[in-house]
Amino acid sequence: MTFTETAPLRRNKGFEETHRELIETAVRLISEKGADALSISALARAAGVNRTTVYYHFENREVLIAAVKTWSSKQLAKAFRPVAPQGERIDYITRFVLDNPELIKMWFEDFISAGDIRDRYPEWDGLVASVAERLAAEGCEADSEVYCVMLLTSAFIGPRVFRNSVRPDEDADTIVRRFRIERQRLLKQTGLLADETI
Incomplete structure (x- = not known):
């Protein structure tokens, strides 16, 4: 249709x-x-x-748009919950970003707007706490809030930049695979890679 x-x-x-x-x-x-x-x-x-x-x-279009943004936040948050193998979660978010460019654009505009991030991304505190715990367990003294901003930014912008400007000739499956490999390599360097091989 x-x-x-x-x-x-x-x-x-x-x-x-x-x-x-x-x-x-x-x-x-x-x-x-x-x-x-x-x-x-x-x-x-x-x-x-x-x-x-x-x-x-x-009630109106604004309420509808807010509901869509909430829905997209929940979909994106799935990739950061350890309920599936890390590689699958990385693949999920990369494919979601590639398949929903307009939705990601709308969501990201909110993400970078002024105001408390918790109002737009309710899972923020849980993500930061989880990352802080993992970083501390690995003896890494990274700033978990900054790390999470960098993690989310690369996850939501990286695949689109790559597809639109770097390799527009590559299919989605190839892009998903390449991003999984490099994200796992980076996560391994900070001790956040789950017990999986790259």
């Missing part, structure tokens, strides 16, 4: 399911056309619901 096609109307879904589907549809629309193209009407058409349903979930 393209951006301008209208999905058939659906009824009788639970609030949470509809809410999730609306956010996922908004993410898709942003990825296809950019954040400026997202409107309540466009979302209603793409999701196959009436505008009243969208307004029931999101």
